[in-house]
Amino acid sequence: GEDVEQSLFLSVREGDSSVINCTYTDSSSTYLYWYKQEPGAGLQLLTYIFSNMDMKQDQRLTVLLNKKDKHLSLRIADTQTGDSAIYFCAESITGGGNKLTFGTGTQLKVEL
Amino acid sequence: DTEVTQTPKHLVMGMTNKKSLKCEQHMGHRAMYWYKQKAKKPPELMFVYSYEKLSINESVPSRFSPECPNSSLLNLHLHALQPEDSALYLCASSQGDANTGELFFGEGSRLTVL
Numbered sequence: 092g093e094d095v096e097q098s099l100f101l102s103v104r105e106g107d108s109s110v111i112n113c114t115y116t117d118s119s120s121t122y123l124y125w126y127k128q129e130p131g132a133g134l135q136l137l138t139y140i141f142s143n144m145d146m147k148q149d150q151r152l153t154v155l156l157n158k159k160d161k162h163l164s165l166r167i168a169d170t171q172t173g174d175s176a177i178y179f180c181a182e183s184i185t186g187g188g189n190k191l192t193f194g195t196g197t198q199l200k201v202e203l
Numbered sequence: 204d205t206e207v208t209q210t211p212k213h214l215v216m217g218m219t220n221k222k223s224l225k226c227e228q229h230m231g232h233r234a235m236y237w238y239k240q241k242a243k244k245p246p247e248l249m250f251v252y253s254y255e256k257l258s259i260n261e262s263v264p265s266r267f268s269p270e271c272p273n274s275s276l277l278n279l280h281l282h283a284l285q286p287e288d289s290a291l292y293l294c295a296s297s298q299g300d301a302n303t304g305e306l307f308f309g310e311g312s313r314l315t316v317l
Contacts, residue, residue: 094210124305131310132310132311133207133293133295133308133309133311134246134293134295135306135308136305136306136307139305172209175251177243179245179246188258190251191306192249193245193246193247194245195245196243196244196245196246198243
């Protein structure tokens with residue numbers, strides 16, 4: 092199966108760090124992604140990590156991958172009100188024809 | 204140009220109507236996708252076209268008919284839809300066989316079926 096689970100909601104204060112978690116079940120995933128969706132908009136790729144890595148940092152974003160536990164997280168440093176959105180993790184499998192399976196989505200609310 | 208353009212942005216149709224959603228990209232991508240997204244849910248894959256040929260059909264009902272006239276265009280023809288088909292329809296593209304699988308999404312077409 093290809094179930095990808097996320098917690099539904101996260102609320103943080105502006106300036107704090109946010110950590111969004113994701114668990115997946117398919118151990119043959121090769122790439123794991125984080126997408127952001129603002130209200131009424133499409134999805135924007137934030138970052139991705141290859142399955143043989145355990146960490147990737149890109150400016151305010153840090154992705155951690157624990158392949159043993161099939162756990163992926165996205166840390167946003169210095170969270171801003173513009174970061175309020177729904178965040179989806181997604182996995183793809185080599186040979187899957189670029190077929191992505193999205194997680195259930197986490198709504199991040201940033202409060203002043 | 205790193206955009207995927209979808210038209211129309213909003214569409215209201217009756218159950219007996221025939222309409223089409225359109226998607227266009229000029230990034231030279233060779234794979235294009237249709238996803239369906241219900242409110243507060245993740246996108247669900249419907250179709251994948253790779254090099255202008257249908258490569259994945261996720262058991263989508265025949266009332267949805269995709270078409271890829273050329274490598275830059277993707278259509279979704281709609282006929283005899285049901286109210287439960289109301290959703291945001293997202294088009295995406297990618298380089299094709301690129302291993303990163305990075306998808307570029309359009310803003311979506313919000314469909315309401317009365």
